[in-house]
Amino acid sequence: MNLAVNNQGLLLAFSLVLITMFIAYKEKLEINKDLIISVLRAIVQLFLVGYLLKYVFKVNNFIVTLALVLIIIFNASYNAMKRSQGMEHSLRTSFLAIFISTGVTLSVLIGVGTIKMIPSQLIPITGMIASNAMVAIGICYKNLNLAFRDQRQQIQERLALGADLKDTSLPILRETIKIGVQPTIDSAKTVGIVSLPGMMSGLIFAGVDPVHAIKYQIMVTFMLLSTTSIASFIACYLSYTSFFNERKQLR
Amino acid sequence: MSQIEIHNLNYIVDGQTILNHINLTIDQGEIVTISGPSGSGKSTLAKMIATLLSPTSGEIFYSGKNIEQEEPVHFRRKVSYAMQQPTLFGTTVRENLAFPYQIRKQEFDEDRAQESLKSVGLPANYLDREIKNLSGGEKQRVALLRNIIILPETLILDEVTAGLDADNRQIIYDLINRLQHQGLTIIIVTHDQQEITQAKRLITMAHGQIKGDEKHELSR
Numbered sequence: 512m513n514l515a516v517n518n519q520g521l522l523l524a525f526s527l528v529l530i531t532m533f534i535a536y537k538e539k540l541e542i543n544k545d546l547i548i549s550v551l552r553a554i555v556q557l558f559l560v561g562y563l564l565k566y567v568f569k570v571n572n573f574i575v576t577l578a579l580v581l582i583i584i585f586n587a588s589y590n591a592m593k594r595s596q597g598m599e600h601s602l603r604t605s606f607l608a609i610f611i612s613t614g615v616t617l618s619v620l621i622g623v624g625t626i627k628m629i630p631s632q633l634i635p636i637t638g639m640i641a642s643n644a645m646v647a648i649g650i651c652y653k654n655l656n657l658a659f660r661d662q663r664q665q666i667q668e669r670l671a672l673g674a675d676l677k678d679t680s681l682p683i684l685r686e687t688i689k690i691g692v693q694p695t696i697d698s699a700k701t702v703g704i705v706s707l708p709g710m711m712s713g714l715i716f717a718g719v720d721p722v723h724a725i726k727y728q729i730m731v732t733f734m735l736l737s738t739t740s741i742a743s744f745i746a747c748y749l750s751y752t753s754f755f756n757e758r759k760q761l762r
Numbered sequence: 763m764s765q766i767e768i769h770n771l772n773y774i775v776d777g778q779t780i781l782n783h784i785n786l787t788i789d790q791g792e793i794v795t796i797s798g799p800s801g802s803g804k805s806t807l808a809k810m811i812a813t814l815l816s817p818t819s820g821e822i823f824y825s826g827k828n829i830e831q832e833e834p835v836h837f838r839r840k841v842s843y844a845m846q847q848p849t850l851f852g853t854t855v856r857e858n859l860a861f862p863y864q865i866r867k868q869e870f871d872e873d874r875a876q877e878s879l880k881s882v883g884l885p886a887n888y889l890d891r892e893i894k895n896l897s898g899g900e901k902q903r904v905a906l907l908r909n910i911i912i913l914p915e916t917l918i919l920d921e922v923t924a925g926l927d928a929d930n931r932q933i934i935y936d937l938i939n940r941l942q943h944q945g946l947t948i949i950i951v952t953h954d955q956q957e958i959t960q961a962k963r964l965i966t967m968a969h970g971q972i973k974g975d976e977k978h979e980l981s982r
Contacts, residue, residue: 664849671812674861760813
């Protein structure tokens with residue numbers, strides 16, 4: 512391992528934050544308070560999670576690992592919910608979408624032996640998957656709200672012709688799922704050309720053979736595609752009915 | 763026999779009364795014209811008969827049954843509502859005429875589609891025409907065909923001729939006449955003067971109330 516970030520190094524790297532603060536001060540950006548809070552939060556949160564992970568990895572207990580996985584999924588769901596602009600049952604929908612998409616993807620990865628049922632692999636991978644699912648669902652919620660507002664006339668027409676809620680919403684559902692998955696598809700196209708993603712960079716940084724690291728990155732690309740598509744699909748299909756009332760009228 | 767019976771219908775939104783004690787009976791096979799200035803509540807009443815809105819209080823009975831107790835999707839296939847300045851779906855005329863079949867899980871009847879196109883003065887080969895190449899009047903006619911390609915019992919036309927030229931209007935009037943002869947109950951919402959003078963039964967609305975209900979012997 513040729514990773515060498517010691518406390519002294521971290522302290523010196525803090526000068527980078529000072530540069531930001533200096534610019535903010537000179538330009539009167541009034542973001543210094545926010546900046547200090549965010550830096551402090553990042554330090555505290557990461558230290559806490561670091562010690563937590565160290566403990567969880569050491570005890571290597573299935574229940575503890577599962578609990579942590581569920582906490583990650585819940586946090587992701589809670590954040591996705593905040594994007595729903597008050598859609599009905601959005602916490603439940605988000606949780607189901609992230610839980611199922613993460614569960615399916617993890618099961619496949621474990622099933623084919625790509626990752627092992629040990630906390631040091633399961634937890635970081637869950638974090639990656641769940642955060643991508645969270646972002647995809649957030650995009651879906653935003654688009655659903657937009658589409659059901661902008662396309663009121665078309666929706667009314669479909670309802671008036673006697674279409675059920677699914678047939679009425681189908682064009683919006685298709686468009687929204689596509690929009691939810693699109694960022695993952697786009698980033699899959701540029702991976703390695705524009706960005707060297709975090710996991711791959713981390714492995715190379717830690718001294719792993721780049722050829723070995725790319726195999727992991729390919730796996731990550733696959734798992735993110737499956738996760739975002741499953742999560743978008745579930746979130747859209749569980750939430751479109753909330754735009755209608757019990758008389759199948761547009762709210 | 764009365765097909766639609768409206769009893770003491772009220773509709774209030776955000777403290778504003780849109781419909782105020784509406785009572786109305788429409789017989790089966792009747793053709794009724796509802797007119798009134800904009801904001802008089804005529805369009806709201808039409809949407810309510812089509813179950814696209816629910817009243818604050820009061821009842822609408824259709825063939826003796828309270829429509830609030832009917833399954834809305836099934837009901838809207840019997841009582842079809844066509845709106846002003848409709849938008850067409852997808853990219854071709856075919857997608858629009860296939861939609862009523864698709865939602866009923868029925869196979870698309872191409873012969874019927876071509877016939878119905880001809881019935882509104884459009885050539886049969888318009889079936890595969892892109893909607894972006896249609897004129898405003900042609901779009902309105904195709905939109906109307908979506909409502910009647912599978913015949914409903916009642917057709918509600920909410921200002922469907924607004925903004926159309928005389929030729930396009932006449933085509934739609936002829937279609938309405940033919941549909942009435944086929945036994946459909948037809949409700950026309952309009953503020954077009956020609957349609958008002960030609961009305962067989964004219965209901966006049968203002969401020970959410972029915973102000974007049976006259977029958978004329980004049981035929982269209």
